[in-house]
Amino acid sequence: MGSQEEVSAASLLREYLRDLASRGERKDGRAMDEMRPIEIRSGLFTKGEGEAWLSLGDTQVLVGVKVDVGTPFPDTPNKGVLMTNTELLPIASPTFEPGPPNEDAVEMARLVDRAFRGSNAIDFEELVIKEGQLVYLVMVDMYALDHDGNLVDALELASLLALKRTNVPKVVVREDGGVTPSGDFFPLPVRETPISFSFAKIAGRLMLDPSLEEEVAADALMTMVVDSQGRVCSFQKRTGAFAPEEIKRALSIAREKWPQVAERLGLLEG
Amino acid sequence: MSLLVKNREIVLPGQLLAKGNLKPGENVYVDGRGFLRSSKVGLVDLSRGEVRVIPLRGVYMPKVEDIVVGVVSRVAGNTVLLDINSPYTGVLLLPRSREGRRSGRRRTFSVGDVVLAKVRAFDGASNPLLTVEGEGLGKLSGGTIIKVNPAKVPRIIGKRRSMINLLRDKIGRDIVVGRNGFVWVKVRDLQSSLLLERALRLIERESHVPGLSDRVTDLLEGGIAAELPNSDYREV
Amino acid sequence: MKMPIYLQEPPEILITPEGVRTDGRGPHDLRPIKMTVGVLNRADGSAYVEWGGNRILAAVYGPREVHPKHLTLPDRALVRCRYNMAPFSTEERKRPGPDRRSIELSKVIREALLPAIFVDKYPGTVIDIFVEIIRSDAGTRCAGTTAASLALADAGIAMRGLVTALAVGRVGDWIVMDPNHDEDMYGDVDVPVAFLMEDKEITLLQLDGPLTEDEFNEALDLAMKGADLVYEMQKEALRRPYLVVERSVAGRES
Numbered sequence: 001m002g003s004q005e006e007v008s009a010a011s012l013l014r015e016y017l018r019d020l021a022s023r024g025e026r027k028d029g030r031a032m033d034e035m036r037p038i039e040i041r042s043g044l045f046t047k048g049e050g051e052a053w054l055s056l057g058d059t060q061v062l063v064g065v066k067v068d069v070g071t072p073f074p075d076t077p078n079k080g081v082l083m084t085n086t087e088l089l090p091i092a093s094p095t096f097e098p099g100p101p102n103e104d105a106v107e108m109a110r111l112v113d114r115a116f117r118g119s120n121a122i123d124f125e126e127l128v129i130k131e132g133q134l135v136y137l138v139m140v141d142m143y144a145l146d147h148d149g150n151l152v153d154a155l156e157l158a159s160l161l162a163l164k165r166t167n168v169p170k171v172v173v174r175e176d177g178g179v180t181p182s183g184d185f186f187p188l189p190v191r192e193t194p195i196s197f198s199f200a201k202i203a204g205r206l207m208l209d210p211s212l213e214e215e216v217a218a219d220a221l222m223t224m225v226v227d228s229q230g231r232v233c234s235f236q237k238r239t240g241a242f243a244p245e246e247i248k249r250a251l252s253i254a255r256e257k258w259p260q261v262a263e264r265l266g267l268l269e270g
Numbered sequence: 271m272s273l274l275v276k277n278r279e280i281v282l283p284g285q286l287l288a289k290g291n292l293k294p295g296e297n298v299y300v301d302g303r304g305f306l307r308s309s310k311v312g313l314v315d316l317s318r319g320e321v322r323v324i325p326l327r328g329v330y331m332p333k334v335e336d337i338v339v340g341v342v343s344r345v346a347g348n349t350v351l352l353d354i355n356s357p358y359t360g361v362l363l364l365p366r367s368r369e370g371r372r373s374g375r376r377r378t379f380s381v382g383d384v385v386l387a388k389v390r391a392f393d394g395a396s397n398p399l400l401t402v403e404g405e406g407l408g409k410l411s412g413g414t415i416i417k418v419n420p421a422k423v424p425r426i427i428g429k430r431r432s433m434i435n436l437l438r439d440k441i442g443r444d445i446v447v448g449r450n451g452f453v454w455v456k457v458r459d460l461q462s463s464l465l466l467e468r469a470l471r472l473i474e475r476e477s478h479v480p481g482l483s484d485r486v487t488d489l490l491e492g493g494i495a496a497e498l499p500n501s502d503y504r505e506v
Numbered sequence: 507m508k509m510p511i512y513l514q515e516p517p518e519i520l521i522t523p524e525g526v527r528t529d530g531r532g533p534h535d536l537r538p539i540k541m542t543v544g545v546l547n548r549a550d551g552s553a554y555v556e557w558g559g560n561r562i563l564a565a566v567y568g569p570r571e572v573h574p575k576h577l578t579l580p581d582r583a584l585v586r587c588r589y590n591m592a593p594f595s596t597e598e599r600k601r602p603g604p605d606r607r608s609i610e611l612s613k614v615i616r617e618a619l620l621p622a623i624f625v626d627k628y629p630g631t632v633i634d635i636f637v638e639i640i641r642s643d644a645g646t647r648c649a650g651t652t653a654a655s656l657a658l659a660d661a662g663i664a665m666r667g668l669v670t671a672l673a674v675g676r677v678g679d680w681i682v683m684d685p686n687h688d689e690d691m692y693g694d695v696d697v698p699v700a701f702l703m704e705d706k707e708i709t710l711l712q713l714d715g716p717l718t719e720d721e722f723n724e725a726l727d728l729a730m731k732g733a734d735l736v737y738e739m740q741k742e743a744l745r746r747p748y749l750v751v752e753r754s755v756a757g758r759e760s
Contacts, residue, residue: 011382012341016414025460027414045561046641048594058547062640064594069511085593087602091565091636093548098588100603141593141602143640145563146546171511181511280748282741283622283659284667284704297664299624307704309624309664311744326748328662329550329569331628357569357631394629395580421662478748479755 014217018203026207026214033253035209038264040161048141050166050188054158057211058148060092063158064141065166067188069179072128072135080127080135084113086142086155093147108152109142111236112159115194115225118233122163123189129171134179136168138188149212152223156196161265164190193267194233197254198223201242206250208257222250228262230255277316280326280478281308287321295322313478326478330356330420330450332389332398337407339415339448340400342383350379352387352400355420355450360400362387384410384454386446410446413456414463418470420451425477426470433473433483440490441466465490514597516692520677527677528688529558536672536684536732541653541743543660551661553743555653558686559643561595564653566661569631583628587616587635589650595642611647612637618651618671618700618710624664633663644690645673648698651710652736659744667704668740670733673697674725676717681724683732699729703737706730 017027024032036057045053048064055061072079086109088096101109116122127136140163142155166188171179200210200218207214215221220240225233232251242250262268273288275281287298288306297310298321308314312323332338332354340352340360352360362385379385385400386407392398402408418426426447427434438445444456445466453470457463469486476482517528525533537558546552549565556562572578589611593599604612615637623633635657637650648671655669675685676695685693695717700710717725 012384012414015412020460023460027460027463029460029464044641046592046594047597051594060546062592064592064640066594066599067511068599085602087592089590089636089638090567090588090634091546091549091552091563091638094567094570098590139593139599141599143592143638146548148547169511179511280745282668282744283665284702299666301666301704307667309666310662311659325662327551327660357571357628359571476751476755479752481755481759485755 010216013213014202017214017217021203021205021207024205028211030207032205033208033257035257035261036211038157038261040265048162048166049168050162050164052158052161052165054154054161055146056150056154056157056209058146059150059154059212060146061151061154061158062143062145063155063162064143065159065162065188066139066141067166067168068137068139069129069134069171070137071133076124077132078128079124080122081137082113082116082122082124082140083137084109084140084142084159086112086144088144088147088151091146092144096144096147107236107238108155111152111196111223111225111234112140112142112156114234114236115156115196116159116163118225119192119194119227119231121190121192121194121227123191126189127168129179130173134173138163138166147212149215150198150209153196153198153209156194156225157261157265160190160194160267163188164267166190192233193228193262194225195227195254195258195261196223196225197250197257199250199253201240201246206246206253208253222247224251224254226251226254226258228258230258273314273316273321275314277314279314280311281314281323282311283309287314287323292316293320295320297323297325324424325421327419328421330354332356332358332360332392332450334389334392336389336449338387338389338400338450339410339446339452339454340385340387340450341415341452342379342381342385345379345381350385352385354398354400354448355417355452356398358392359397360387360389361397362400362402379409384413384415386410386448386454410454410456413444413454416453416455416463416467416470418451418453419474420449422474422477423447423449423451425482426453426473428483433486436483436486436490437466437469441469514691517688520689520692521680521682525680527682527686529686531686533680533682534728534731536735537686539736539739541656541739542746543656543743544747549657549661551657551659551663553653553656553660555649555656557643557645557649557652558684559641560639560646560649561641562646562649562653563638563640564650564657565636565638566633566654566657566663567636568633568661569628569663570634572630572632577632578630581629582625583623583630584632585616585620585623585625585635586632587612587619587637587654589615589637589639589647591639591642591646595639611650614710614712615647615651615654619654619658619669621707621709622655622665622667622669622702623658624666627664633658644685644687645698647710648672648700651700652740656740656743667702668737669700669709670703670737670740671698671700671710672729672732672736674699674729674732676715676721676725681721681728683728695725697725697729699726699733701730701733703733
């Protein structure tokens with residue numbers, strides 16, 4: 001399929017979507033605040049200590065969490081380390097090319113990183129083996145498999161699920177300073193459930209979970225992460241401009257949708 | 271000699287179709303021993319001593335006389351380039367002469383315009399030449415494009431245009447199917463466009479199963495509220 | 507700074523005198539294999555293969571326009587291939603990006619598939635093949651080649667026939683089918699082979715380690731037997747989506 005398709009058909013598409021949006025409609029028939037269906041694939045897919053294969057409509061992502069042992073950062077000797085990486089694989093879209101992460105990939109990886117830090121979701125102090133010397137390194141690798149829009153929410157949700165499923169292999173420190181797995185595991189201490197919500201603005205209307213076509217036609221895009229207490233934990237205006245009222249309204253939609261998504265992921269407690 | 275497979279059977283690349291003196295048609299090749307084999311996943315079709323395979327998937331390869339829907343991707347002088355959903359870019363040369371301009375329809379094109387055109391020349395070595403001279407050809411204004419599997423376009427049009435006529439009767443006149451898999455549509459409301467998209471997806475998915483037009487009719491009559499048939503195989 | 511926490515130790519015995527292997531298989535058995543085509547929406551063709559503990563996604567784009575333009579071949583399609591291992595595909599996290607091994611395997615897989623593709627049907631275009639190893643467990647290049655061949659067929663690209671690949675090997679005195687992880691690490695010889703199944707031509711053959719002429723011939727014969735079995739699964743996988751739709755239509759109408 002022509003790789004310029006996303007560009008050349010864009011002006012026609014933009015006009016059509018604007019026209020629909022002005023009447024409160026979306027091309028796929030969804031309500032403005034309606035997410036596409038979330039499916040979680042079961043099976044064993046990686047060699048990660050935690051993993052999740054998730055689809056959001058026709059968008060599909062795979063996240064694997066690897067746990068290693070290493071030295072802490074000098075300024076946080078009593079804390080474990082979280083690292084995030086996004087690969088926008090060329091299998092996911094005709095417009096993605098092989099190579100090191102580009103700015104979109106890095107933005108998504110950092111956005112997910114901030115989702116977990118901003119919500120204090122992970123108890124990093126429990127990830128210390130020997131203070132100042134040995135800690136657990138938690139590496140979240142996010143793979144985009146199929147890009148039909150809103151990769152960032154799909155990646156964040158899959159990362160959340162993968163981290164909640166992660167079992168850390170307990171290690172014992174040998175006399176030579178090296179480590180040996182003890183054969184025991186403990187669940188990664190994930191204490192919060194930060195959930196990401198992205199919005200597109202088309203013709204002054206906000207729409208939740210934009211499809212690829214909506215992203216292409218959008219005047220502006222933003223992503224926010226909300227925790228179980230309804231607090232906003234991270235925020236990224238990605239493109240364009242929003243009025244303050246629009247951002248406030250989006251936040252209230254995200255807060256309202258949080259329980260629904262948490263439940264769908266099987267993460268609603270109590 | 272006759273076919274080694276059933277007519278209308280689904281065959282795969284490399285599959286032996288016939289030995290002997292049947293003629294190899296589209297998507298059929300002759301192997302080193304003179305046997306006919308399929309080069310694609312598709313349905314076998316034998317008629318008048320010729321075996322061909324009707325493909326079930328694949329990109330659009332331009333053929334002279336094809337009517338295509340294109341989207342203008344670049345305009346440079348009197349050369350207009352069109353995205354025709356193909357590995358090749360469509361090239362439209364606008365008449366330079368006074369005559370051409372006087373001939374009634376003055377044409378100006380800008381990026382993003384949707385154009386109904388005919389393939390005038392294509393040799394594989396350079397990009398296909400298109401023309402908008404002809405009945406009904408030219409710019410299509412407004413509306414939107416739905417992309418379909420180009421291999422299924424003959425089924426979307428149907429025998430003697432029966433399927434496209436059915437879709438137009440039930441949904442709206444402004445539906446134009448390009449041989450290249452771009453379907454241009456301009457309808458009154460979202461419900462109609464959703465219904466059309468459903469019908470197109472049904473044709474794409476089920477065209478290899480007999481009784482297609484009955485099922486499309488049922489869908490169109492059931493309307494958008496009708497239960498979407500579940501035949502999704504994209505399960506890991 | 508990080509340090510490995512998974513130290514691997516070789517099993518005491520790779521194969522018993524009776525020919526029982528570390529995963530319980532006999533010397534001539536394949537591992538369990540599962541294949542599905544059309545798993546990705548955006549790609550023109552795709553396939554997902556589970557082969558033992560391997561998990562592989564293959565996707566094909568094209569024929570499409572060539573970028574950068576100067577790579578264009580005027581009389582045929584350019585075929586590119588990228589074999590890539592996910593960071594989470596191995597015990598020890600793998601650094602993303604190509605290394606010497608993955609660059610070589612990309613070439614080997616492309617050369618295994620190229621004889622099967624009618625490249626002259628698509629002059630001036632490119633066919634891009636991507637093989638993503640999301641979980642690796644010995645034999646990824648062969649499982650990847652098998653998956654990529656399915657993705658090409660799923661994309662509707664004109665082909666002489668399917669390509670089927672698998673490895674055979676030598677463990678002590680045994681010639682074994684489809685070496686597992688232990689045998690791959692500690693066995694004696696690994697022989698990945700691919701066949702263009704239409705006329706059983708060999709399009710991939712690599713070997714490391716000594717084999718006598720008799721052993722070599724036995725290994726090739728065994729690979730051919732294995733390929734026949736894998737080929738049946740490939741054909742079933744390509745037909746399945748259409749049969750599923752047929753059955754569901756019949757179910758709806760009855």
